[in-house]
Amino acid sequence: MPLTGKLRAFNDEVAKKSPNEPGAYELLYKDSIVYIGSSSVSIRSRILAHRQRKKFMKITYFRYRIVEWGDEAIDVEAKLCQNFKKKNGNKPRLQERTPANRSIFDW
Secondary structure (H helix, E strand, O other), rough: OHHHHOOOOOOHHHOOOOOOOOOOEEEEEEEEEEEEEEEOOOOHHHHHHOOOOOOHOOEEEEEEEEOOHHHHHHHHHHHHHHHHHHHEEEEEEEOOOOOOOOOOOOO
């Protein structure tokens, strides 16, 4: 279940055009995924917030997947992190935490 969406340049102009909807996203340096995240409200606000952090200055691209509900964004992020770790043996380089794999149906 990797994100296969279009790679977008990681700059303010493009980030401001990203969706104001919930979803999961990946930040890349060249062709390597270095961070996986999600927003239950707005992908745009999260991408713009990352643009302000020194830690993310070298990011070159991002891609995203829009989801219907905010809780689904966390599930997609968790699955992306699990798949990344399974494939690469560790979490993405700039990842500080990984989300718990939970579902909105696990109440």
